[in-house]
Amino acid sequence: MTRAAIVGATGYSGAELCALLARHHHVEIVSLFSSGGKDARAVRFARLHPLLGGSTGPDAEPFSLERLKATRPDVVFLATPNETSAELAPKILESGAKVIDISGAFRLREAAAYPKWYGFEHPAPWLLAEAVYGLTEWCGGELSGARLVANPGCYSTSILLALKPVLPLLAKGQAVICDSVSGVSGAGKKSDVAYSFSEVEGNFKAYGVGVHRHEPEMRQDLGLSADAPFVFVPHLLPTVRGILSTLHVSFAQPQTPNVLAAAYEKPYAATPFVRVRAAGELPELRDVVGTPRAEIGFALLPGGRRGVLVSVIDNLLKGAASSAVQNMNRVFGHPETEGLA
Ligand SMILES: NC(=O)c1ccc[n+]([C@@H]2O[C@H](COP(=O)([O-])OP(=O)(O)OC[C@H]3O[C@@H](n4cnc5c(N)ncnc54)[C@H](OP(=O)(O)O)[C@@H]3O)[C@@H](O)[C@H]2O)c1
Numbered sequence: 500m501t502r503a504a505i506v507g508a509t510g511y512s513g514a515e516l517c518a519l520l521a522r523h524h525h526v527e528i529v530s531l532f533s534s535g536g537k538d539a540r541a542v543r544f545a546r547l548h549p550l551l552g553g554s555t556g557p558d559a560e561p562f563s564l565e566r567l568k569a570t571r572p573d574v575v576f577l578a579t580p581n582e583t584s585a586e587l588a589p590k591i592l593e594s595g596a597k598v599i600d601i602s603g604a605f606r607l608r609e610a611a612a613y614p615k616w617y618g619f620e621h622p623a624p625w626l627l628a629e630a631v632y633g634l635t636e637w638c639g640g641e642l643s644g645a646r647l648v649a650n651p652g653c654y655s656t657s658i659l660l661a662l663k664p665v666l667p668l669l670a671k672g673q674a675v676i677c678d679s680v681s682g683v684s685g686a687g688k689k690s691d692v693a694y695s696f697s698e699v700e701g702n703f704k705a706y707g708v709g710v711h712r713h714e715p716e717m718r719q720d721l722g723l724s725a726d727a728p729f730v731f732v733p734h735l736l737p738t739v740r741g742i743l744s745t746l747h748v749s750f751a752q753p754q755t756p757n758v759l760a761a762a763y764e765k766p767y768a769a770t771p772f773v774r775v776r777a778a779g780e781l782p783e784l785r786d787v788v789g790t791p792r793a794e795i796g797f798a799l800l801p802g803g804r805r806g807v808l809v810s811v812i813d814n815l816l817k818g819a820a821s822s823a824v825q826n827m828n829r830v831f832g833h834p835e836t837e838g839l840a
Contacts, residue, residue, distance in 0.1 A: 501831050502529045504567055504596075506587065507578030508559045509533040509542050511684050512601055515820035516576050518548040521556060523824070523838030525831070528556050530570035534579075535562040564590055572596045574830070576823055577604075582619050588647060589623040597830060598647050599823050605630035605649035606716040616712050632720060633826040634659055635835075636770045642829035650826065651720075652713035653818025654679050654733060657744040659720055660773060661795045661810035664762045665748065666721065670804075673749035674728035680736040680743050685814045699737045707733050740815055741784035746808040753803035763795065771836045772817065772825065781809045788813050791821030791839045 503520055507513040508531035520526045531547070533539050539561035545551050547559060560566065564587070567575065575591045577584040577600040584604035591598050603617060610624035621627070630649040631641050634656065642648065651659065658677050669675065686694050714731050723729050736743075756778030763775040774794045776782055782794035793812045800806060812818050821839050828835050 500527045501525055501827070501833070502527050502571060502573045503576065503827070504528070504530040504532070504570055504572035504574070505576045505578060506532045506562055506567070506583075507534075507576075508547060509540075510578050511688050512815055512819040513576070513578035514548040515815045516578055516823060517544075517556070518550040519820055519824045519838050521551060521554055523833075525833045525837060526827075529572050530567060531557050531559040532562040532567065533559045567591070568594050574599060574827055576600075576827075577602060578819070581617050585613075585619070585622050589626060592626070592646055597645070599633070599650060599827055599830070600630075600648065601650040601819050601823050603649075603652060603712055603716070605647060606632060606651065606719075608719060612715055616715050632716070633822065634720065635822055635825045635829065636660065636766060636773055637663060638826075638829065642826055643832065645830050648823075648826045648830065650819065650823050652716060653685055653742055653812070653814040654681065654711070654713040654731070654744065655717050655720070656818050656822065657742045657793065657810045657812045658717060658731070658746065660793050660812075661744065661746055661797075661808040662721070662748075664766050665750075665759060665797075665806075665808070668750050668752075668754060668758070668762060670749045670751045672728065674730055676730045676732075676747040678732050678734065678745045678747075680734040681814055682736055682738040682740040682742070684740045685742070685818075694735075699735065702737055703734065705732050705734045738784070740813055741788045742812050742814045742818060743784055744808075744810045746810070748806050748808060750804050750806065754799060754806065755803060756799060759797050759799070759806065763797075767795075771840065772821070782811045784811055787811045787817070789816070791816045791825070793817050 542559040544556040574597045581602045584602040610621040613621040630647045631645045633648040767773045776796040781796035796809045
C-alpha cells in the first residue's frame with residue numbers, strides 16, 4: 500500500500516483527491532490537512548466530499564509539518580496555493596516522502612520567471628530542474644520513481660493535449676489562438692467578488708489576457724519563445740466545473756481528416772483517459788464533467804489549411820485531482836487506471 504497524505508484536503512481539488520484516493524486499492528490515506536493558523540479548522544472525513552458520506556478515514560486537521568511527518572506518508576499531494584506549495588515541498592522531500600504538487604510552484608524551469616508570473620521569489624529554485632512536468636500522456640519513464648511531480652495547470656492540460664499531436668503540421672510563424680472557458684471552481688473556494696454568484700450568473704467574460712499564469716508553462720512545454728505567436732484567452736463561464744478550449748490553427752500544407760486522425764492516433768491510441776473523436780465531431784463539457792477524461796475533436800475548414808481543435812476536461816479532475824492520481828500511479832508503478840476507472 501502507498502501511504503498518502505493531502506495538504507489542502509478542504510479545498511476543491513483536495514476534496515476530489517480525497518474521493519479518488521479513498522477508493523484506490525493500493526492507497527491508504529494516512530493524513531489530511533486544511534490550512535494552518537488561527538482560522539484553520541478540522542473537518543470530518545465524511546464531510547470533505549459528497550462521495551465520502553458513509554466512509555471512514557482521517558479527519559482533515561489544521562496543517563502542521565511535524566504532524567504530517569509523524570503519519571509517515573510515502574507521498575504527499577499538495578493541493579495548496581502556489582507559494583505554500585513552494586515553501587512546503589522541499590521540507591517534505593527532505594523527510595523522504597515524494598511530492599505531487601497541483602499548484603504552479605514547480606511548473607516553470609526558470610526561477611527568474613516566478614516573480615513576474617507568480618509574484619514571489621522562488622524559495623527552492625534547485626528543485627525546478629528536478630520536477631517532472633506531469634502531463635501524463637506525454638511523459639515517458641521519467642514519472643517512474645520521480646520525487647517531485649508538477650501537475651500541469653488545468654487550462655494547459657486542455658490545450659496541450661489537443662495541440663501537441665498536430666504541432667509538427669502547423670505553419671511556422673502563424674498564430675495559434677486558444678480561446679478557453681472555465682467554470683468558476685477553477686478559481687478555488689476563496690471568496691472574491693469577481694467569482695460571486697451575482698457577478699458570474701448570466702454573465703460571460705474574458706480575463707487575464709497575456710498575463711495568465713498558465714501561458715508560460717504552455718510556451719515552455721511547446722518550446723515557444725515569449726514572443727512566438729501564441730494567443731491564450733481565458734474566459735469565465737457561469738457554470739461550476741469544466742474547461743472547453745477552442746484552438747484555431749493554420750497548417751503548413753492543406754490537410755485531410757485522415758492525416759489529422761492519424762496524428763492523434765499515434766500518441767493516444769492506448770491512453771485510457773484521452774479520447775479523440777471522429778473528424779467533425781466536437782466534444783462538449785457534459786461529455787467529461789465528473790470524469791477523469793479529456794475528449795478532443797477537430798474540424799478542417801474549407802481548403803484544409805485551417806483547422807479548429809476542441810478539447811474538454813473537468814478542471815477539478817483531469818485538470819487537477821485525477822491527473823495527480825494518474826501521475827502517482829505511474830510514480831509508484833500502480834496500474835494507471837487504478838482509483839480512476
Ligand atoms: N481549482 C482548480 O480547477 C485547479 C485546477 C488545477 C490546479 N489548481 C491549483 O491547485 C491548488 C489548490 O486549488 P483549489 O482550487 O483546490 O484551492 P482552494 O479550493 O482554494 O483550496 C485551497 C486549500 O489549501 C489550503 N491552504 C490554504 N493555505 C494553506 C497553508 N498556508 N497551508 C496549508 N494549507 C493551506 C486550504 O485550507 P482551508 O480550507 O483551511 O482554507 C484549502 O484546503 C492551487 O494552487 C490551484 O492553482 C486548481
